[in-house]
Amino acid sequence: MSFEDSVVLPEDWELTTVDQLVKSGTLAKPMDGNHGGIHPKASDYVEYGIPFVMASDLQGSQIDLSNCKFIAEAQARKLRKGFAKAGDVLLSHKATIGRTAIVQESEYSFLMLTPQVTYYRVLDSEKLVPNYLKAYFDSHFFQSILSLWAGAGSTRAYLGITGQLKLPVIVPPIAFQNLVASHAEALNDKIQINQRINQTLEQMAQAIFKSWFVDFEPVKAKIAAVEAGGSEEDALLAAMQAISGKGEPQLIQLQTEQPEQYAELRATAKLFPSATQDSGLGEIPEGWECLALDEIAKYQNGLALQKFRPENEDDYLPVVKIAQLKKGYADGEEKASPNIKPDCIIHNGDVVFSWSGSLMVDTWCGGKAALNQHLFKVTSDTHPKWLYFHFTRHHLEEFQRIAADKAVTMGHIKREHLKRAFCAIPEQSLVEQAGRSLSNILEKQIELRLESTNLSTLRDTLLPKLLSGELSVIDDLDQRAAEPRRAIQGVE
Template sequence: MASEIEWFEKPLGEVTNNHDGKRRPVKESERKKGPFPYYGASGIVDEVDGYLFDGSYLLIAEDGENLRTRQTPIAFMAHGKFWVNNHAHIVTGTDDVSTEYLHYFLQVADIQPFLTGAVMPKLTQGNLNRIPVRYPPPRHQREIVKVLKALDDKIALNHRINQTLEAMAQAIFKSWFVDFDPVKAKIAAKAEGRDPLRAAMTAISGKPDAELDTLPPDQLAPLAATAALFPDEMEDSELGEIPKGWSAAPFGSMLTHTIGGDWGADVPDATNDTRVAIIRGTDLPDLDQAQTNRVPVRYTTQKKLASRRMQFGDIVLEVSGGSRDQPTGRSFRMTANAMNEFDCPVEPASFCRLLRPVSPEIGVILGLHLSHIYQQGKTWEYQNQSTGIANFQTAHFLEAELVARPPKAVADAFFKMVNPILERRHDPQGKRLAELRDALLPKLLSGELQVNSTEVEVTA
């Protein structure tokens, strides 16, 4: 159906105010940590103690390979107080075109004719200003933005929920396998003449002793059974004091399979004939529903896929490409729901490594252990920066990094408690929302679809 709305077209420079003159780069060595985001071509790259801008602005990548590949958005909104280096243009809209509309427009705009640089793509301010912008009247811009923003807000909410779920799993992991809270609670209770089992139940559930008996029997009995699995003594090990009957095991001793990743080919041929989704280091560690929708699909050989195809419980570990502020060692453990989000096999990209645990139960422990030591900055101990790029010394890590390995019954109980939390991070709703947004975006921006309602609501 032909659009009944009048559409206009002008060069971007005529419908924006450019603020590039206010940008100021600061060398990494000269930055002082602070509360304000420091933006570059692809988003926040640091946090600094000052700001150049205060308000809502659109940042557009000025250089970088992502201008061609567009694996991440080339334009993104920045709100509040922040700093921008000279790798991102910064603009605001005018009365003709709003900043928010322009943000969505650039996500589907063809910018290839305006890029320069054979090796490193660049979008100069002059060429940026020449990009033709097609737009309807302001009222219709607001309606289009309302639809797309409602979807983005719901996706962002899901992402925050995912972060909360991850934090919950991390807290339980730290309590059981780093701080050994149930064991120490038993030890303290014994010394004070209290019931050790009840003390461990309190440590595991987070509920005061007086509230334990208010739990229904179907919760109280499993809690008591789990608490009974923990000893009431600690013993020395290479890792320090650990629960009696546990072991300090090298990380690599709990793997059956490790292999480097592969980037595959752009197009299929006689050899590279198998379609495969590639998980990159840039996707880690927060690979969630919206991001799986953007993982690149390439082509590989059956032989390579046979050894690299990810299974439930496998871990992707980034082993190259870090920096001072972001060392290598980011990781992601494949959940069952995450596997269902892909319509083809999945393997790690180059600069990543596939780790296959001896069991899914041990895999949950290893995956959370990797996240824990990364957040603690411990992966720096395994970096080799002799080449100027932070490379993860995988062989050394697998041998030297020790993990508190529990008896099978404890590992099974932990898996039963934590795996459902991790699986919830990949509820199919997130993927559906991302797919809906990506499908609507070009149709709304071209006028193929019209929005007539002034009220937009996105529900689960």
């Protein structure tokens, strides 16, 4: 039975193909990236340039530009095709099948695509809405046909442009398309707002941590004030200025207008000493401890989970390897028994550190999962999460250098490197005071990431169901568009 025989549509809905939409001028001909000798190579990657988008960069229905490779703009402009721009709908069609995204407005005038990814460019938005097309690509109907035609699951899964031109497209009335698009845009806007808030929170947290616990700026400000002949009060005022970034007139204004905030700032400044002492780390604030990473936290390595496969395919934990840590979610590509030791199971909010290959530190927000070897689950019974998270990340650059120097395919660090990674740990009163900011920031970041994950799930499951007619929608549309019959039947 052909797909046409599997579809029942309202009278004013159209079942067409990509090719027919191209011929009618609704779509530009789909285009993927450059193949063969003109395809950019790893040696062409640069630090700054034009994003080179691969299928792996399509994460959660968006383009993860933070992990993209870049090629020089001059080289990009010499390529023949694959120039995606804002508004284009992306679809992965090789190896990793069926990932989607819409190119958003950004600082880049265009993006370059690999041969794994096709862009679909809408030319007539009065007939086809890009956000609707993206939601349609996410629908079970379309994904089922794409997977079948591309041979998904095989090592050579692929559907080239010629095959893609034959793909079916369901085109409802424009009012219904706009309804689907408005839902998608609202959810995407909220996700992007969360990302921007988290970026700001991250900058704040890094600035506070580096100033207080790496550069010891409040301590150095006190010492400088005393050495200049100042009093204890002068030293305290200098520390307050270092902590807040405010000058003396601004602090006087703060004391008048926000006395509670001024009092808290003063109390925090008092917790920093006005002298230093020698340590294994060099000069650190007086009274602080010099401890190694493995003294402030437990670094639990994951398991070789190929030895712990689930006995029941319906009762399992998704496996998290380095690839899943980069993605930020467990994709279920591999499964493990739920009966592994609890120390190797991660939950939302846990700190995870990949110590081999691509070294990175992150708070996991992808749900309960099994941790594979080459990843540490970082915990502590003696120190707060924010402290061991920031100190682990503080040493990450050095760990990456160590790993890069190893003459092996996958560079890594050893536990001996954790023992040599020293940290200046303040007295408990300052840890608690700092935690009011740094712990709250970290927990807020986790909360926003989890909310964005839930919104992404809602977008990627609700909208295709809305499209297929599984959910009724009440709106100012005509009854047929507002409450369409089930659009897809027999493709489950």
